[in-house]
Amino acid sequence: xxxxxxxxxxxxxxxxxxxxxxxxxxxxxxxxxxxxxxxxxxxxxxxxxxxxxxxxxxxxxxxxxxxxxxxxxxxxxxxxxxxxxxxxxxxxxxxxxxxxxxxxxxxxxxxxxxxxxxxxxxxxxxxxxxxxxxxxxxxxxxxxxxxxxxxxxxxxxxxxxxxxxxxxxxxxxxxxxxxxxxxxxxxxxxxxxxxxxxxxxxxxxxxxxxxxxxxxxxxxxxxxxxxxxxxxxxxxxxxxxxxxxxxxxxxxxxxxxxxxxxxxxxxxxxxxxxxxxxxxxxxxxxxxxxxxxxxxxxxxxxxxxxxxxxxxxxxxxxxxxxxxxxxxxxxxxxxxxxxxxxxxxxxxxxxxxxxxxxxxxxxxxxxxxxxxxxxxxxxxxxxxxxxxxxxxxxxxxxxxxxxxxxxxxxxxxxxx
Numbered sequence: 001x002x003x004x005x006x007x008x009x010x011x012x013x014x015x016x017x018x019x020x021x022x023x024x025x026x027x028x029x030x031x032x033x034x035x036x037x038x039x040x041x042x043x044x045x046x047x048x049x050x051x052x053x054x055x056x057x058x059x060x061x062x063x064x065x066x067x068x069x070x071x072x073x074x075x076x077x078x079x080x081x082x083x084x085x086x087x088x089x090x091x092x093x094x095x096x097x098x099x100x101x102x103x104x105x106x107x108x109x110x111x112x113x114x115x116x117x118x119x120x121x122x123x124x125x126x127x128x129x130x131x132x133x134x135x136x137x138x139x140x141x142x143x144x145x146x147x148x149x150x151x152x153x154x155x156x157x158x159x160x161x162x163x164x165x166x167x168x169x170x171x172x173x174x175x176x177x178x179x180x181x182x183x184x185x186x187x188x189x190x191x192x193x194x195x196x197x198x199x200x201x202x203x204x205x206x207x208x209x210x211x212x213x214x215x216x217x218x219x220x221x222x223x224x225x226x227x228x229x230x231x232x233x234x235x236x237x238x239x240x241x242x243x244x245x246x247x248x249x250x251x252x253x254x255x256x257x258x259x260x261x262x263x264x265x266x267x268x269x270x271x272x273x274x275x276x277x278x279x280x281x282x283x284x285x286x287x288x289x290x291x292x293x294x295x296x297x298x299x300x301x302x303x304x305x306x307x308x309x310x311x312x313x314x315x316x317x318x319x320x321x322x323x324x325x326x327x328x329x330x331x332x333x334x335x336x337x338x339x340x341x342x343x344x345x346x347x348x349x350x351x352x353x354x355x356x357x358x359x360x361x362x363x364x365x366x367x368x369x370x371x372x373x374x375x376x377x378x379x380x381x382x383x384x385x386x387x388x389x390x391x392x393x394x395x396x397x398x399x400x401x402x403x404x405x406x407x408x409x410x411x412x413x414x415x416x
Contacts, residue, residue, distance in 0.1 A: 005189035008177045009144055009196035012117045015172035016142035020114050024091040026169055027138055031087040034165030035080040038130065041161055042076045048157040049126065056150045064254040064313045068124040069151055079130040079158075085375065086134045092399045093140045107409040112402045114140030115198045119190050119218065120383065121146045122203035126154040132201075133162050133176045135383045139401040142175045144197060146190050148204075149182035156180060191216040201384050201396070206311075221396070224387030225311040226256030226339035228369040231328045231354070233345035234267040238275070240366065241344040245276050248342065248368040250283045254313050256385060257340055257372040261308060261318045263328050269296050269321045285315045292321030308335045325350050329357050336360055338387040340372040361387055361394035 019027075038045065049071040056069055092112050099109040118141045122128045129145055136143035147155040159178035167173040179186055191200060191211075197218045202208050205225065212220055230248050232241045248259035264272055273296040277287060287293075288303035300319065307318045308331075322328045332341050342364035343354040355363045362372045372395065374382020379397025386392045392400035 004181060005179055005186055006193065006196070008174075008179060009117065009119075009190075009193045011174040012142040012144050012177045013196040015174040015177075016114070016116050016140075018172050019137065019140045019142055019175050020093070020116075022140065022171060024093075026171060027091070027140075028087040030137060030166045030169035030171050031083045031134055033168045034130075034134070034162045035083040035087075037161045037165050038076060038080040038083070038158070041157075042073060045076055045154065045157050045161070046071060046073070048153040049151075051153045052126075052151050061150065062314075065124050065150070067252075067254045069126065069154075071126060071154065075127060079127050082127075082131055082375065083134040086138045086398070089138065089379075089398060091138065092402050097404055104413050105411055106413055109407045109409070110404050111407050112399070113405050115401055115403055117142045117144060117197050117199075118383075118401060119144040119146065119193070119197045119200045120203060121187060121190060121200065121208065121212070123148045123205065123208060124150055125203070126151045126158055128203055129155050129158045129178070130162060132383050133159070135398060136401060137166065137171075137175055139398045141198075141401055142177070144177050144179060144190060144193075146179040146187060147182070152180060152182055187211070188215055191218060194218050203384050221384070221386050221392055222388045223256075223384030223396075224339065225337050226258070226369075226385070226387075227261065227309060227311045227335060227337040228257060228259050228340045228342070228372075229261045229263055229332045229336060230259045230342045230344065230369065231263040231332065232265060232268060232272055233325065233328070233343055233347060233350050233354075234265040235347035235350060236265075236268060236272075236344040237346060238268060238272050241272065242276055242279060244342065244344055244366070244368050246279050246283070248370055249280065249285060249317050250315075251368070251370050253315055255370075256311070257369050258313070259317065259342070259369050260310065260312050261320070261335065263320050263322055263331055264293070265325075265328065266292065266321050266323050269293070273297050273319070273321075280317065283315070285317055287317055287319055289319035290321060293319040296321070305335075311337065325353060329354065332358050332360075339385060340364065340369045342367065342369050361385065 095112040097110040120132045163173040200218045202212045277297045288301040303318045340362040341360045351365045374395040382395045
């Protein structure tokens with residue numbers, strides 16, 4: 001592996017040992033100092049971001065990717081607020097999960113501890129630099145950050161500010177380490193740094209996830225794509241369903257919790273589909289659908305299986321009409337990515353079946369898929385949304401960045 005990456009990881013490992021026992025107050029102080037510095041130096045962050053945006057635009061980067069890359073004063077402020085919010089959350093480190101006393105007098109405790117060094121490989125979004133650093137620091141972990149080439153100038157500026165804040169609080173600045181080797185080899189080095197990295201979390205598109213699956217030798221928690229569905233049931237309040245579907249699709253199209261597919265019960269499709277088609281068209285959303293959807297909205301394009309299985313991250317949505325709840329559940333489980341699925345219904349039994357039988361990290365009832373977010377769940381700035389089942393699932397907050405150890409207290413007991 002490239003020597004520079006290995007050395008960064010080695011330094012992060014040393015820093016992680018200090019963080020593992022750092023008092024909560026010190027960690028909170030570091031987060032507040034970093035947040036204040038971000039706000040104070042917003043102009044420098046935005047200047048670096050303008051450099052990245054200009055370069056990205058010159059290479060024809062897609063509008064959705066530019067949106068994820070772009071910072072403004074409000075987004076920088078939100079990054080700082082995210083750090084402060086994490087500081088306000090309970091510290092999970094040292095929490096006793098449970099305990100027992102054995103007949104021989106041994107007291108066995110299960111205690112929450114940090115993972116150690118968490119590596120994060122991510123694309124475009126410079127806010128991940130501060131979000132990941134903040135949540136790792138509060139949970140007692142050092143973080144090894146490797147962003148994309150498109151955001152390199154921004155990430156360097158943000159990481160330097162965060163490191164300064166951490167050092168000012170008396171913690172090792174290497175608790176936050178940025179890998180500025182943005183080559184493929186640099187990414188592979190992070191993926192294979194088994195000696196120093198305890199866990200790797202990728203934040204990016206299918207190509208990155210595929211590369212991680214093929215090349216990583218360190219433990220991985222997959223932050224997967226979000227092919228999210230909104231299912232409008234026969235018993236739905238159609239005004240409510242319209243608000244939810246439009247919000248889930250158009251509130252922000254470039255994020256993983258945006259809806260990419262609309263599934264409608266045949267009993268309400270004649271009424272609902274023309275209404276939602278008009279509302280989405282007013283927001284420039286392109287709709288593609290199956291035969292049943294196109295019968296109700298003849299101007300709609302034809303959807304393929306690839307469309308139904310795709311995360312568009314754009315102003316496009318696939319539409320399917322199903323005969324019943326079973327058809328909706330089958331469709332969602334076939335094409336969904338395990339991220340977030342929503343049902344709109346006034347039928348409690350239908351909602352219960354949907355929540356029980358749909359295989360996803362998050363299932364919403366009468367709410368937009370856009371609520372799947374660590375901050376909206378009250379976790380503070382999340383490090384990602386896991387679409388796998390071990391060891392974390394859904395929005396990953398502080399507790400998901402810890403593991404546990406058994407601590408056994410005795411009084412001279414020996415095994416006979």
